[in-house]
Amino acid sequence: MSDSPELYDEVAYAYDGTLEGLLTAIFSSYANHEEPTDVEPARRLQPRLGQRVATIETNPDFALRVLRGVRNRCGWQAVLALKRAAVSDEPDAGTAAYRFVRYAIDEQKRRDCDHCRKRANCQGRGGMGPCPKQRGRAFSDITHPAVERLFQISRSISQECEHMRQFIRFEHLGGEGANLWFARCNPKAAVIPLIMDHFVERLSDMPFVIYDEVHEMAGVYDGGDWYLVNTAGQGDLARALPSTTADEALYAEAWRTFYRSVSIDARVNPELRRRFMPKRFWKNLTEMKEDPKALARR
Template structure:
């Protein structure tokens, strides 16, 4: 089996797909280099990321897919699920071998998988847009920690750039150790040399931040109606895995 290894990036994965087509490979797998375990029975090929080759794949996909279909393709890549690259490669082969659009051909395993994974990623995207809680730092930067199941920061940056256009903010993915920073002009990707948890940040946040958090907690406490409490329904909308970064779920 031929294994195409790429650098974990979107252009890198597209470069691997280009390489597979260029070499006319049909029986191959695409894997992230960092997570790959070599095997004596496989032939590993390291793919160099090439933005021009990646752009050619994107151009081809956009010609054969609707805007929503291409967005689903990208969302699947951001899922980071094991083997999702093979699904996307199989999907790409189907796309380029068919005269008609195939994104609704759910009888095909790759098409169905792309649709299902994209829905899960977009569900996580909407949850992050709702569950991000900013804290005011001492330098007037609004900072938020998140740990989404999927790599959805690239999907939520437009939402926050438009909604908080007059504020400097940083949303940091603690699981993947990178964040998106808005400086009042543009959004850029950043990486912190050392990440710290909320409980270890004394002196970093603005002196009035505890007051705002207290007011926020009091608000949720008073709007809650005990007689209408439905824990099962609440957990469906706000799963426990998000609670550690929700101000209203943490007592000061």
């Protein structure tokens, strides 16, 4: 049977799972004059009955054009929301990003500038849009169906990034002239690209690796620049790294001693601690490695 478009009522766009791929898919929807019902990474896409799947090849130039358009019309908060959606594990994150961009750009096109008092001095191409007064307003309209879902995803990813900044613990690795700091993490979204700048700024003179066990990805900083490494199919990354230094056990015990010393037994609230320090992070926390069960009862 032929896969001609006439046989299908809907189309789904499959991209490679990157931010560039997502933005290229959004660009392609305009270029192809199509409105896909789903925009998802190819590895997660489950086509619906009667749905045609179009595989979108990533094009950095197209992606940059979309990014600039969103920035000019909606501001940096909307751009940041798109970046967060690109790393989310939510199955509808790509679709939410696409629907928001469609809504935001179409709203700008429909804006009538004829009766605007500032049209004569408008910076938006002589009163032809996009309207500078409207920048950022599209993403702030969180009650609109095209904005609400992207806002929820963005807020969730922001919280996960904050968890990573709080709960990542580094170990000092050495041996054979090596000098490296290594940390494991298990986030519920592939947020390593969003948090690397934070740690580079704080550890600018210390080469380090942050290893995401869930998404099999590592952020590597060599002292000058940082880059991402895909570790899928390579086993545990830690096995290929040097062993811990002789002083690491001493430092770890000192940190655990400090953690216990600042605890006030009369004010321990296990439920509150689990809310602010989710248990999924405990296995990689230095202060919890001694005896998590015993510490949880305190």
